Amino acid sequence: MSKKGLGFVLSAIMIAMLALTGCGGSKATGESKSVESSETSGESKSEEAKSEESKDSSKLIVVGYAQVGAESDWRTANTESFKTTFVPENGYKLIFNDAQQKQENQIKAIRDFIQQEVDYIVLAPVVETGWDTVLQEAKDAGIPVILSDRMIKTSDDSLYTALVCGNFVKEGETAGHWLEDYLKLKGRNHDESINIVTLQGTIGASAQVGRTDGFGNILSQHPNWKMLAKQTGEFTQSKGQEVMESFLKQFDNIDVVVAENDNMAFGAIDAIKAAGKTCGPNGDITVISFDAVKAAFDAMIAGDLNVSVECNPLHGPRVAEIIQKLEKGETVDKIQYVDETYFDTSMDLEKIKAERAY
Numbered sequence: 097m098s099k100k101g102l103g104f105v106l107s108a109i110m111i112a113m114l115a116l117t118g119c120g121g122s123k124a125t126g127e128s129k130s131v132e133s134s135e136t137s138g139e140s141k142s143e144e145a146k147s148e149e150s151k152d153s154s155k156l157i158v159v160g161y162a163q164v165g166a167e168s169d170w171r172t173a174n175t176e177s178f179k180t181t182f183v184p185e186n187g188y189k190l191i192f193n194d195a196q197q198k199q200e201n202q203i204k205a206i207r208d209f210i211q212q213e214v215d216y217i218v219l220a221p222v223v224e225t226g227w228d229t230v231l232q233e234a235k236d237a238g239i240p241v242i243l244s245d246r247m248i249k250t251s252d253d254s255l256y257t258a259l260v261c262g263n264f265v266k267e268g269e270t271a272g273h274w275l276e277d278y279l280k281l282k283g284r285n286h287d288e289s290i291n292i293v294t295l296q297g298t299i300g301a302s303a304q305v306g307r308t309d310g311f312g313n314i315l316s317q318h319p320n321w322k323m324l325a326k327q328t329g330e331f332t333q334s335k336g337q338e339v340m341e342s343f344l345k346q347f348d349n350i351d352v353v354v355a356e357n358d359n360m361a362f363g364a365i366d367a368i369k370a371a372g373k374t375c376g377p378n379g380d381i382t383v384i385s386f387d388a389v390k391a392a393f394d395a396m397i398a399g400d401l402n403v404s405v406e407c408n409p410l411h412g413p414r415v416a417e418i419i420q421k422l423e424k425g426e427t428v429d430k431i432q433y434v435d436e437t438y439f440d441t442s443m444d445l446e447k448i449k450a451e452r453a454y
């Protein structure tokens with residue numbers, strides 16, 4: 097090849113080389129530059145915008161929520177409260193798990209959340225015990241755990257950052273105090289026996305433990321109150337009805353049934369009617385319940401249920417408040433009880449029901 101030809105070829109290669117390193121390089125450096133530096137060209141701006149955008153979506157706080165299940169109206173309202181609070185427009189991505197009331201499913205969900213490196217884990221522990229190992233794994237992974245709805249028994253309370261729940265012992269005592277007042281009103285507060293049966297919630301759940309203990313604190317003050325039997329109805333309507341049917345077969349003198357949630361009370365009411373008995377303010381059997389969901393108001397208005405002790409399920413906003421404080425590095429109270437009261441047939445229930453969120 098002639099020199100000239102060679103020269104031509106060389107210069108062509110040079111130009112090609114310059115062109116390559118020029119735009120490729122600057123584009124390549126442009127790309128790395130726009131990520132690292134503030135200069136931006138048209139092309140790198142879209143890179144910048146894109147990386148901003150991806151940063152925005154990654155800016156969402158990812159919350160893994162290990163929910164108990166879907167066993168009751170209360171639970172449905174509780175889940176709804178989380179699903180409407182932890183949304184992208186509020187800056188969150190919610191990963192939701194329904195454990196069908198099985199602890200092993202909740203433990204598996206927590207391990208999945210750790211794998212996915214969520215920012216926070218929220219747990220509604222189905223029972224109080226058996227959490228130390230998996231919560232230690234969350235702690236080792238540097239993921240804060242917030243308990244909602246129910247408590248845990250642990251040797252190391254650094255395994256959770258905060259707890260939002262009802263004061264279950266207080267709820268049980270409120271039910272006991274309500275019965276004291278009711279019996280006085282009915283002129284039955286003398287020494288005649290008051291025969292009581294209890295449909296307990298899931299055994300070992302802090303809602304069950306607290307309500308049973310709280311009511312027991314008041315029962316122990318009344319020697320004429322007789323607890324004929326206590327048995328779990330698993331917080332469900334069907335199981336509650338089944339257990340109440342067996343109680344009605346065993347005892348023909350039941351005066352009061354304490355149902356540790358509204359859904360079991362609805363089952364008990366069906367069982368009482370099927371046995372040809374009556375219940376509620378004008379019936380043979382007084383029915384005391386917990387949760388005060390909308391359907392409980394309907395049962396009281398229908399005259400089947402006497403009272404429901406409120407247990408507020410709207411924990412979503414409170415947990416979000418805690419996360420926002422933690423994001424700002426603020427400290428949060430370890431235990432935050434939600435305010436609660438009770439509703440009974442002496443009140444204007446239609447009006448109250450219309451004003452309530454659940």
Ligand code: GZL
Pocket residue numbers: 167168169170171245246262303331356357358386387407
């Ligand atoms: C109470 C909650 C209980 C409700 C039931 O905080 O844990 O579980 O009382 C629900 O309805 O199943």
Ligand code: ZN
Pocket residue numbers: 272273276314
């Ligand atoms: Zn009292």
